[in-house]
Amino acid sequence: KQEVTQIPAALSVPEGENLVLNCSFTDSAIYNLQWFRQDPGKGLTSLLLIQSSQREQTSGRLNASLDKSSGRSTLYIAASQPGDSATYLCAVRFSGGYQKVTFGTGTKLQVIP
Amino acid sequence: SQTIHQWPATLVQPVGSPLSLECTVEGTSNPNLYWYRQAAGRGLQLLFYSVGIGQISSEVPQNLSASRPQDRQFILSSKKLLLSDSGFYLCAWWGWREGPDEQFFGPGTRLTVL
Numbered sequence: 300k301q302e303v304t305q306i307p308a309a310l311s312v313p314e315g316e317n318l319v320l321n322c323s324f325t326d327s328a329i330y331n332l333q334w335f336r337q338d339p340g341k342g343l344t345s346l347l348l349i350q351s352s353q354r355e356q357t358s359g360r361l362n363a364s365l366d367k368s369s370g371r372s373t374l375y376i377a378a379s380q381p382g383d384s385a386t387y388l389c390a391v392r393f394s395g396g397y398q399k400v401t402f403g404t405g406t407k408l409q410v411i412p
Numbered sequence: 413s414q415t416i417h418q419w420p421a422t423l424v425q426p427v428g429s430p431l432s433l434e435c436t437v438e439g440t441s442n443p444n445l446y447w448y449r450q451a452a453g454r455g456l457q458l459l460f461y462s463v464g465i466g467q468i469s470s471e472v473p474q475n476l477s478a479s480r481p482q483d484r485q486f487i488l489s490s491k492k493l494l495l496s497d498s499g500f501y502l503c504a505w506w507g508w509r510e511g512p513d514e515q516f517f518g519p520g521t522r523l524t525v526l
Contacts, residue, residue, distance in 0.1 A: 331513055342418075342502055343517040388456070392513060398444065398463065399471070400515060404455040 301326045301393045305403035312379055313411050320374040320406045322389035327367045330392040334363050334374050337386045337405070346387075347374070351394075379410045414439035418503050418518040425525055431476075431490040433521050435503030438484070444506035445486040446515070447478055451499040462486060498525045 304323045312318050322332070331350045335343040347356045347363040349372065355364040362375040376383060388405045415438045425431060437443050447459040458471045460478035468478050475494050479487045486503060503518040 333515060335517075340500075340520075340522065342519045343504075345514055345516060348514045390515065398461055398469070399458060400446075402456040 301391075301395070301401055303389060303391050303401050303403040305387075305389060305406050307406060308404065309407040309409075311409045311411060314379060314381060316379050316410075318376050318379055318408075320376070320387050320408070322372040322374070322391075322403055324370045324372075324391045324393075324401075326393055326395075327370055328394040329367060330394050332363075332365055332372050332392070333390045333400070334361075334372075335388045335390065337388060339385075343388065376408075379408075381410045381412050384408055384410050414505070414507055414516065416503060416505055416516060416518040418501075418521050420521060421519065422522045423524070425493050425523065427495055427525055428492050431488070431493050431497070431523070433488040433501055433503075433523075435486040435488075435518055436484055437486075437505050440484070440505070440507055442483060445480065446504040446506070447486065447488050448502045448504065449499045450502060450520075456502070460488070493525045495525050498523055 302325045306321055329351055333348045334346040336346055337343050347358055349356050349363055349365045360377040365372050386405045386407045388402055390400045390402045392400050417436045444463050446461045448456045449459055450456050461469050462480045465480055476490050501521045504515050506515055
């Protein structure tokens with residue numbers, strides 16, 4: 300069964316700290332991986348998309364890496380700010396199920412001023 | 413640019429009543445469309461997806477159904493709601509921004525069944 304896991308489920312850090320969120324997936328045959336942010340009661344906002352052929356993507360203070368062989372992706376957030384507080388979800392499009400995306404359960408991040 | 417709309421934003425319905433949630437996409441043609449449900453404290457569950465008009469794939473046997481009467485319209489329905497249907501319903505489409513096959517989400521509908 301193709302699964303996506305995110306650990307920890309919740310994380311609290313002081314403002315200004317650099318942090319890493321983890322995403323693990325059980326099948327290395329993936330098409331792409333996408334990181335999302337979800338604010339309470341809101342829809343999902345796309346942060347970064349990494350294609351299978353790529354190793355990382357960057358946008359501002361965010362950097363996402365992909366290691367297919369180990370089944371892992373990390374989202375690095377530099378110089379965290381209170382506005383970064385949200386739930387972060389990773390989603391994997393496995394090669395066998397091209398039309399579908401499997402989501403992790405998310406990491407709830409709180410950045411303390 | 414592409415935009416995805418969902419309505420209503422919130423809905424409170426009694427058990428046994430019917431349901432109709434609507435999702436429309438602007439700025440693209442022939443999108444792949446998706447319905448997800450997010451229950452309290454749980455991850456996103458894919459309910460239905462559609463690759464074209466009248467084409468619906470169901471992922472989870474349940475009390476719900478979906479229809480795609482037009483290219484950019486996706487509807488989630490139920491004839492009789494259950495308490496377990498409560499949750500946050502999200503519509504998404506599959507398109508292009510920085511690369512192909514990126515998913516974009518609507519604002520969601522919060523459904524409470526009493």
